[in-house]
Amino acid sequence: MEAFNNIRANRFRKKPTYNHRSKQLLSISILAFLLFLFLFFFNNSISFPTSLKTTQCQTLKGHKYLWYAPHSGFSNQLSEFKNALLMAAILNRTLIIPPVLDHHAVVLGSCPKFRVLDPKDLRFAVWNHAIDLIQSHRYVSMADIIDLSSLVSDHAVQVIDFRYFVSLFCEIDVNYFCVRNLKMEDSLMEKLKQCGSLLSGYNGDINDCVYAVQEDCRTTVWTYQKDGENGSLDSFQPDEELKKKKKISFVRRRKDVHVTLGPHSRADLAPILSFGTLFTSPYKGSESYIDIHEAPRDQKIQSLIKRIEFLPFVNEILDAGKAYALHTVKSPFLCAQLRLLDGQFKNHRSATFQGLKQKLDSLKQKENLPIHIFVMTDMPTSNWNGTYLGDLANDPDSFKLFLLSENDSLIQKTAKKVIIEGHSMQFGAFYNNGIQKDCQRHQMLPDILLHVQETVCSCASLGFVGTSGSTIADSIEMMRNKQICAP
Numbered sequence: 001m002e003a004f005n006n007i008r009a010n011r012f013r014k015k016p017t018y019n020h021r022s023k024q025l026l027s028i029s030i031l032a033f034l035l036f037l038f039l040f041f042f043n044n045s046i047s048f049p050t051s052l053k054t055t056q057c058q059t060l061k062g063h064k065y066l067w068y069a070p071h072s073g074f075s076n077q078l079s080e081f082k083n084a085l086l087m088a089a090i091l092n093r094t095l096i097i098p099p100v101l102d103h104h105a106v107v108l109g110s111c112p113k114f115r116v117l118d119p120k121d122l123r124f125a126v127w128n129h130a131i132d133l134i135q136s137h138r139y140v141s142m143a144d145i146i147d148l149s150s151l152v153s154d155h156a157v158q159v160i161d162f163r164y165f166v167s168l169f170c171e172i173d174v175n176y177f178c179v180r181n182l183k184m185e186d187s188l189m190e191k192l193k194q195c196g197s198l199l200s201g202y203n204g205d206i207n208d209c210v211y212a213v214q215e216d217c218r219t220t221v222w223t224y225q226k227d228g229e230n231g232s233l234d235s236f237q238p239d240e241e242l243k244k245k246k247k248i249s250f251v252r253r254r255k256d257v258h259v260t261l262g263p264h265s266r267a268d269l270a271p272i273l274s275f276g277t278l279f280t281s282p283y284k285g286s287e288s289y290i291d292i293h294e295a296p297r298d299q300k301i302q303s304l305i306k307r308i309e310f311l312p313f314v315n316e317i318l319d320a321g322k323a324y325a326l327h328t329v330k331s332p333f334l335c336a337q338l339r340l341l342d343g344q345f346k347n348h349r350s351a352t353f354q355g356l357k358q359k360l361d362s363l364k365q366k367e368n369l370p371i372h373i374f375v376m377t378d379m380p381t382s383n384w385n386g387t388y389l390g391d392l393a394n395d396p397d398s399f400k401l402f403l404l405s406e407n408d409s410l411i412q413k414t415a416k417k418v419i420i421e422g423h424s425m426q427f428g429a430f431y432n433n434g435i436q437k438d439c440q441r442h443q444m445l446p447d448i449l450l451h452v453q454e455t456v457c458s459c460a461s462l463g464f465v466g467t468s469g470s471t472i473a474d475s476i477e478m479m480r481n482k483q484i485c486a487p
Contacts (some may be wrong), residue, residue, distance in 0.1 A: 049249040057209035064091040068275035075471035111217035119276025127196035140446040142422035164428025178439040211270035217289040238288040319453020320414040333372035335460035339467040353388040415445040459485035
């Protein structure tokens with residue numbers, strides 16, 4: 001601009017000695033000014049107005065929160081939720097409880113293949129999906145499905161409902177989320193988009209408001225209190241063939257989460273610490289992302305690790321599953337969890353059926369007929385013909401099959417109870433009674449079929465046959481080990 005003003009002054013001089021040069025400078029200055037305007041408006045179209053940048057975290061002062069981006073099916077989301085509770089406790093932050101996402105609405109990718117969604121993109125996808133769930137009255141909090149009451153009452157963890165956090169962070173009246181058939185105004189949607197962008201880390205670390213963690217499973221394995229490991233190389237690295245084929249330059253290091261993101265770190269200055277995925281699983285002698293299985297020097301965390309190994313469903317779901325096992329199936333029964341259509345499992349259908357057949361052949365030798373079997377499967381009954389399930393259904397003298405569907409009255413009644421109870425409300429009691437009832441009236445029923453089915457399976461006294469490699473099978477085994485159905 002200074003150059004531009006100088007050129008304007010030159011126009012009024014009596015001796016136009018450098019007229020040609022001045023024209024060149026004028027042209028360059030105009031182009032520079034136009035470029036400045038373009039960058040200014042473009043930048044502001046994807047970032048935040050100044051007022052939003054400077055005030056966004058004022059309402060959060062004095063508090064520290066942890067947000068993360070769950071993904072995939074419910075079992076994966078629950079696994080991440082457990083890790084989130086652990087990370088929040090280690091870093092002494094309040095965990096923002098996410099909603100239960102639609103199955104595979106957000107997908108991470110493959111950690112072993114070093115092909116995953118970038119953390120900021122994953123966070124923004126989860127944010128957008130959560131807002132869509134709110135707007136379409138399909139929002140169900142993880143705390144409405146999983147019982148957190150004992151963890152919170154014992155002060156083992158601190159939590160806050162996502163909707164309440166949004167009302168604070170975005171300075172929005174949370175009652176907007178309860179109006180039936182509400183079409184959010186463009187200004188409100190824009191504000192929510194800006195909040196999501198900030199929380200996701202698209203604008204970097206703004207005024208120490210949000211620290212967006214960019215480390216993911218391609219570069220980092222989080223540890224806690226493992227001497228000599230902070231900064232060391234992890235045992236699992238991309239092999240040379242993968243490096244060449246995918247042009248990968250990642251190096252995986254083991255980092256202590258408390259040292260890296262805890263007190264005295266830059267991350268600790270921010271009211272909000274924002275992770276991407278928190279999913280992990282064993283792979284080739286290492287963990288894909290989080291390797292924290294014990295903390296002998298921190299008894300509080302050691303206790304929490306043991307407690308979150310199993311998190312029960314809320315009582316409404318447990319009571320429904322137990323009632324079905326006791327009053328509908330009645331006799332001793334076997335549970336068969338058969339995942340036959342999804343992903344890798346459709347390629348192992350024969351092996352899955354073979355495992356069930358071996359178990360039933362054994363039971364036929366020692367149990368009274370017909371043997372009662374509770375079946376939970378992703379294969380519709382219309383597709384059973386020509387399969388082992390079809391054979392079982394066509395042999396009523398030997399087998400009696402029981403199934404639950406989302407349209408069964410038990411599932412519908414239980415879903416209504418979950419909505420009415422509203423366990424998540426206690427983690428941000430932001431609605432008055434009238435508004436809360438209005439929310440419940442307009443709320444679509446949550447999909448709780450899977451959770452009730454798992455509970456029924458935990459009650460199967462003749463045993464359990466699960467699909468190898470299925471996280472649902474692992475969850476049922478855990479429930480059976482914890483003797484959920486014990487009197």
